[in-house]
Amino acid sequence: MCARQIINVLQSNDINYMKIFLNNQLVNSEDAKVSVFDHGLLYGDGIFEGIRLYDGCIFKLEEHLIRLEQSAKAIMLEIPMDRSALREAVCKTCRANNLKDGYIRLLVTRGVGNLGLSIKNCHQPQIIIIADKIQLYPSEYYEKGLKIITVPTRRNNSAALPPTIKSLNYLNNILAKIEAQNLGYQEAIMLNDQGFVAECTGDNIFLLKEGTLYTPRIAAGSLKGITRQVVLDIADALNIPVQEEDITRYDTWVADELFLTGTAAEIVPIVEVDARSIGEGTPGTVTAQFLKAFKKKVSKDGVML
Numbered sequence: 001m002c003a004r005q006i007i008n009v010l011q012s013n014d015i016n017y018m019k020i021f022l023n024n025q026l027v028n029s030e031d032a033k034v035s036v037f038d039h040g041l042l043y044g045d046g047i048f049e050g051i052r053l054y055d056g057c058i059f060k061l062e063e064h065l066i067r068l069e070q071s072a073k074a075i076m077l078e079i080p081m082d083r084s085a086l087r088e089a090v091c092k093t094c095r096a097n098n099l100k101d102g103y104i105r106l107l108v109t110r111g112v113g114n115l116g117l118s119i120k121n122c123h124q125p126q127i128i129i130i131a132d133k134i135q136l137y138p139s140e141y142y143e144k145g146l147k148i149i150t151v152p153t154r155r156n157n158s159a160a161l162p163p164t165i166k167s168l169n170y171l172n173n174i175l176a177k178i179e180a181q182n183l184g185y186q187e188a189i190m191l192n193d194q195g196f197v198a199e200c201t202g203d204n205i206f207l208l209k210e211g212t213l214y215t216p217r218i219a220a221g222s223l224k225g226i227t228r229q230v231v232l233d234i235a236d237a238l239n240i241p242v243q244e245e246d247i248t249r250y251d252t253w254v255a256d257e258l259f260l261t262g263t264a265a266e267i268v269p270i271v272e273v274d275a276r277s278i279g280e281g282t283p284g285t286v287t288a289q290f291l292k293a294f295k296k297k298v299s300k301d302g303v304m305l
């Protein structure tokens with residue numbers, strides 16, 4: 001490794017040396033600033049995506065960009081860059097930070113306005129791209145499985161704030177996460193206002209029962225997870241029947257296997273729900289098959305830097 005490369009490695013480990021994409025240019029992290037009048041800060045008015053980079057390949061970038069566009073459309077936000085410019089900006093940010101594996105946070109805020117809810121005074125949405133090393137979940141989660149609980153906080157009602165919009169307003173999920181962590185758990189099941197399982201605070205949920213894979217319908221109040229879709233595709237390839245339907249807490253308690261999916265989490269086996277052990281109380285064999293198939297896909301199915 002030459003001196004320049006060593007400096008690059010040292011620098012990319014330190015957030016002070018990160019390059020951030022902010023409105024059409026790369027800036028040093030200390031210069032990456034947004035206004036206190038940005039409605040993203042004042043009201044959580046904006047949208048985002050969390051994306052993974054695996055071995056120099058951005059996993060499912062196109063799908064993330066499409067979901068971002070749909071979130072934008074839903075909140076009537078015009079992203080001031082088209083898809084190909086965004087694609088290029090994401091790649092550029094990863095390259096500028098010398099990343100091969102990492103986590104990309106792409107945000108679009110409503111931009112600067114005044115101290116009122118109206119979007120009419122917000123003329124310049126802000127595009128921010130942060131690409132950093134990934135903080136992986138502890139390996140213990142995958143080896144031993146995770147214990148979770150159902151929390152009292154219900155998932156947002158779709159008629160109030162559709163959970164399909166990946167907005168900057170995550171308070172609903174954060175309140176649920178606080179409840180879980182207060183009781184010593186790291187993830188939690190959130191029910192919808194009818195009492196059916198919607199999703200977890202930052203992950204989709206799947207269960208296996210008698211050879212069939214079940215997951216809540218999106219209309220139950222879940223995010224249309226990119227990893228969720230990858231798992232549905234894997235189930236298809238493995239000839240495992242899938243049912244998207246209403247799931248109760250009881251269904252989760254008596255499942256043979258249960259797992260969570262998400263960009264950061266990938267596929268995490270669940271071994272206990274609400275103090276009931278799932279299956280044998282150890283990560284399931286079918287879950288392991290899904291994780292293996294997922295790992296095979298990650299460096300193939302995306303955009304090369």
Ligand code: PXG
Pocket residue numbers: 049050051173199200201202203204222223224225226227228261262263264
């Ligand atoms: N449901 C919710 C509420 C999420 O936030 C998922 C499901 C899984 O979707 P994907 O497309 O990632 O398979 C998410 C995504 C974080 C973090 O910092 C969480 C997510 C994404 C990015 C960052 O905890 N969850």
